[in-house]
Every structure is written in structure tokens, then in C-alpha cells.
Amino acid sequence: MLRFEKRVRKLLEGAIDVHIHSAPDIFPRIMNDIELALSAKQEGMSAILIKNHVALTADRAEVATQQTDFPVFGAIALNLPVGGLNLHAVEVALKLGAKEVWLPTIHASHYVAQKDHVPTLAKEVRDDIKGIYLLNEDGTLKEELYPIFKKIAEYNVVLGTGHITPKETKAVVREAAKVGVKKIVVTHPLASFINFTNEDMKEVLDSGTMFLEHVFNDVTRQVAHPITQKKIADAIRAIGAKYCVMSTDTGQWLNPIPAQSMGIYIKDMLDLGISEEDVRMMVSTNPARMLGL
Numbered sequence: 001m002l003r004f005e006k007r008v009r010k011l012l013e014g015a016i017d018v019h020i021h022s023a024p025d026i027f028p029r030i031m032n033d034i035e036l037a038l039s040a041k042q043e044g045m046s047a048i049l050i051k052n053h054v055a056l057t058a059d060r061a062e063v064a065t066q067q068t069d070f071p072v073f074g075a076i077a078l079n080l081p082v083g084g085l086n087l088h089a090v091e092v093a094l095k096l097g098a099k100e101v102w103l104p105t106i107h108a109s110h111y112v113a114q115k116d117h118v119p120t121l122a123k124e125v126r127d128d129i130k131g132i133y134l135l136n137e138d139g140t141l142k143e144e145l146y147p148i149f150k151k152i153a154e155y156n157v158v159l160g161t162g163h164i165t166p167k168e169t170k171a172v173v174r175e176a177a178k179v180g181v182k183k184i185v186v187t188h189p190l191a192s193f194i195n196f197t198n199e200d201m202k203e204v205l206d207s208g209t210m211f212l213e214h215v216f217n218d219v220t221r222q223v224a225h226p227i228t229q230k231k232i233a234d235a236i237r238a239i240g241a242k243y244c245v246m247s248t249d250t251g252q253w254l255n256p257i258p259a260q261s262m263g264i265y266i267k268d269m270l271d272l273g274i275s276e277e278d279v280r281m282m283v284s285t286n287p288a289r290m291l292g293l
Helices: 006-012 033-042 058-068 087-095 145-155 166-178 198-205 227-239 258-271 278-292
Strands: 016-021 045-050 076-077 101-103 158-160 183-187 211-215 244-247
Touching: 006 278, 016 033, 016 211, 016 244, 016 258, 016 278, 033 045, 033 058, 033 258, 045 058, 045 076, 045 101, 045 278, 076 087, 145 158, 145 227, 145 244, 166 198, 166 278, 183 258, 198 211, 198 227, 211 227, 211 278, 227 244, 227 258, 244 258, 244 278, 258 278
Parallel strands: 016 045, 076 101, 101 158, 158 183, 183 211, 211 244
Antiparallel strands: none
């Protein structure tokens, strides 16, 4: 069991990390699905969700759950290896139990243009890839997104915004909410390559966003331009903990193991004046709502 002070240990127990990268992967990862589950179980956490930029994880998550007797959930990210904005891939993922569908991440056109943000990911984003952009020339959303939104609404799972621009995100939130998507989560809006303002975050919340997901990885040396822990704490205070989720977005070799990262993240927020009640909301209550637990 990891060593943390009592106040951190109390909050780590029952925490749910909804953003972890695991092996097997084409990128180097520090733990596989089963190792992650056993680690989280040992620390008294309640559940984890595993993410992969190039492959479905819902099937793997079910195996990890069965092998460890600990809740592991999966997802799908709509990058080029699954066909991009591919309704068929979404349907299969949801039938297999996926709890989140991310819009493009490493193959979002915005991210492709700034792929050096994470050097280990950049190696797998070829120079000839143009990336996926979600808007038409007149600013409307591409038509292939609407059936995907409807399928997400039918299964009542999370729509994650991935690595798209604030402009795309605002259109996505507005239109997805119109067709009945209830669980819209904006993925690391403070990341330096996305860079939402407080006004941007308030606007998407008004349009139908469920939560803003702030991740520990954004402050680490894993990224080329890390933000500060204070920036996250200030955003939480400005927006309100009831609208935020704390996850780690870890699993990389350069970062501490995910359960340890969550403990460090919890301590950082407490040290910056975020109350234990608010931290509990962001690491346990709100992620449970995301996953329907």
C-alpha cells in the first residue's frame, strides 16, 4: 500500500479514476489493465476507466474486472485506427459495455498541428496525417456526428470531447445536448494546447456540459508545456467543484503509477486550499455519476 498522510488516504479510498492509459498499447505504459486494477483495489479505490488512443478498451476492461474482482471500465476514442467518426465502431463499443466515447484525440486536426505537446505520442502521428476536424466551412457540425450522438444518448454514456478546439467543443456540446446526450465531459480544458478560459468553461456548462475534467498529467513533465497545480485549483474555485472531475490521465512511464498520481493530485489540491468535501466530490461523487454507479 502506498504511503500517504491520513487526510489524503481518506480521500483516495473510494476514488474513481476515469482516465488512465494502460498496456498493451503502441505507446509505452507503466502497467497493464490487470496490474492497474489490482493497484487501485489495494489502495481502496472504487473503480477505474482505461483509455487507449488507437483501440477499444471495453472488452479488455471486462476481462480485467473478472480477473481482479474490481470494477474496470472501458471506452473508445474516435481516432483513425477505429475509422474516425465511425458509428459502427461506436455501436460495437457500447454493446461491449464502453462507458465513454471520446471524440478524436491524437488524430484531431488541432492536435496533429501541435503533436509535439506529448513527444511520445508525436512519434506515432505521421506527418502525412491531416487530422479530423468536426466543423464544416460554415461552422456547423459534420453530419456524421449526429447519429453518433444519438447512439451515445441511447446508451446514456459519456461523450468526452477529446483534443478538439474550444470552437469545436462549443458546437459539439450545444448539438449533442439537443439530441439528448446527458453526460458530456470536456476533456482537460486547461491543457496548454486546448487552453479554455473561465468564460469558455462557463459557456459550455451553460450549453449542456455535465463536467469539466481536470487531469494530473497536465502538470507533469510528460507534456511539453505543463500548467501549474495552482491553475487547476483556481479554475475549480472559479467554476465550482460540483462541475469538475479530477482524474489522472496517467499510465505513462515518466509519471508515477496512476494510484500514486491520484494521491499526489489530491494532496496538491488540499495544499492549495480546496476543501476535503470538494475533493471528495471531484474524485468520487462526480466520477460515479459519469459512470452511472
